[in-house]
Amino acid sequence: MNAVEHPGADAPSQSGPRARPAEQGVVISRGTRVYLRTMVPQDLEHLSAWVEDPFLERMVGSEFLHSYKHVWDKSPAFYESVLTDPTQVALVIEAYRGWTKPVGVVRLFNIHLLEGYAFLETILTDMRAMKRGFGIEAAKLIAYYGMDVLGLRRLEAKVYEYNVLSMNSLRRNGFRQEGVLRQAGYDGERYWDLVIFGILKDEIEAVRRRDKVYLPLDPSEGNGREPT
Amino acid sequence: MSAVAIDEPVDRATTEAGQALHGLTRLRLAGPLTAATAPQLRARIRDVLEHGHPRVVVDLQAVTGLDAAGLAVLLDARRMLLAQAGGTLVLRANGIVCRALKETGTIAAFALSHGSGM
Numbered sequence: 054m055n056a057v058e059h060p061g062a063d064a065p066s067q068s069g070p071r072a073r074p075a076e077q078g079v080v081i082s083r084g085t086r087v088y089l090r091t092m093v094p095q096d097l098e099h100l101s102a103w104v105e106d107p108f109l110e111r112m113v114g115s116e117f118l119h120s121y122k123h124v125w126d127k128s129p130a131f132y133e134s135v136l137t138d139p140t141q142v143a144l145v146i147e148a149y150r151g152w153t154k155p156v157g158v159v160r161l162f163n164i165h166l167l168e169g170y171a172f173l174e175t176i177l178t179d180m181r182a183m184k185r186g187f188g189i190e191a192a193k194l195i196a197y198y199g200m201d202v203l204g205l206r207r208l209e210a211k212v213y214e215y216n217v218l219s220m221n222s223l224r225r226n227g228f229r230q231e232g233v234l235r236q237a238g239y240d241g242e243r244y245w246d247l248v249i250f251g252i253l254k255d256e257i258e259a260v261r262r263r264d265k266v267y268l269p270l271d272p273s274e275g276n277g278r279e280p281t
Numbered sequence: 282m283s284a285v286a287i288d289e290p291v292d293r294a295t296t297e298a299g300q301a302l303h304g305l306t307r308l309r310l311a312g313p314l315t316a317a318t319a320p321q322l323r324a325r326i327r328d329v330l331e332h333g334h335p336r337v338v339v340d341l342q343a344v345t346g347l348d349a350a351g352l353a354v355l356l357d358a359r360r361m362l363l364a365q366a367g368g369t370l371v372l373r374a375n376g377i378v379c380r381a382l383k384e385t386g387t388i389a390a391f392a393l394s395h396g397s398g399m
Contacts, residue, residue, distance in 0.1 A: 139381035
């Protein structure tokens with residue numbers, strides 16, 4: 054699978070003290086800074102806090118979080134619904150060191166296995182985690198998973214036009230801007246454009262070949278969306 | 282929590298479905314077939330293939346959940362088995378699995394057994 058063979062600088066040593074009391078769920082993929090694991094019922098406590106974060110709501114506008122809060126009314130049954138959804142895989146992002154709780158969720162949704170495409174959503178809940186590139190790595194790991202395990206050949210992502218950080222993260226992972234959905238998003242006050250990004254299998258492979266080692270990230274770059 | 286694969290011989294002497302599925306290697310799963318457990322099934326399918334048994338029935342009657350990863354491993358199993366001479370994959374699906382197959386448009390990709398025997 055796509056697990057990194059050699060744990061990076063942030064990865065705990067086999068014999069050293071663990072940063073977390075116990076590793077919950079099943080680890081699906083490991084990077085140098087974060088790893089992805091399956092959801093467990095206890096994660097609903099974290100989701101309950103995250104759905105109340107107005108910053109997350111504005112920046113991500115996640116249907117996943119929205120559904121948990123407004124459709125399922127934070128019911129524990131939401132966990133089962135995720136577990137039995139044949140169109141998505143939702144994984145929890147854990148950092149190796151310095152965090153006492155998960156740093157977010159990354160998921161592939163609207164998965165079309167026969168056609169080989171899906172949508173990507175990365176939800177990072179801590180600004181420190183964003184600046185350390187955890188979201189970039191988490192998205193990269195689940196993209197590899199989608200390609201290697203699910204057999205996907207194309208991923209898509211939508212970003213609000215004001216979410217420059219996410220756009221730059223996608224570009225760092227090899228995504229290309231493919232278009233703009235004009236005024237397709239609403240944040241409760243006004244309409245915003247949604248920028249569409251996509252990546253194909255060979256482009257994901259190119260990123261994997263390129264990124265044998267993850268380097269510290271530069272400050273935010275670029276000016277958001279490209280002219281169309 | 283984890284899906285458990287158990288190999289069992291088909292009782293072809295006593296059941297009609299068993300007679301119909303004679304000669305197939307049976308893998309019976311229980312629990313959720315998800316990202317956490319799908320690798321087990323993938324490994325079992327590979328193991329069965331390595332032992333020269335490309336005709337397989339996967340009994341999903343006791344499966345309690347199926348996500349995209351679980352579905353992907355079934356599609357992958359189908360691909361691997363049908364690539365072999367005489368290869369076959371038959372799914373014995375319950376309501377949960379049937380709903381997932383219909384919802385994703387993959388039901389036509391599989392041969393389904395609805396027999397109550399085995």
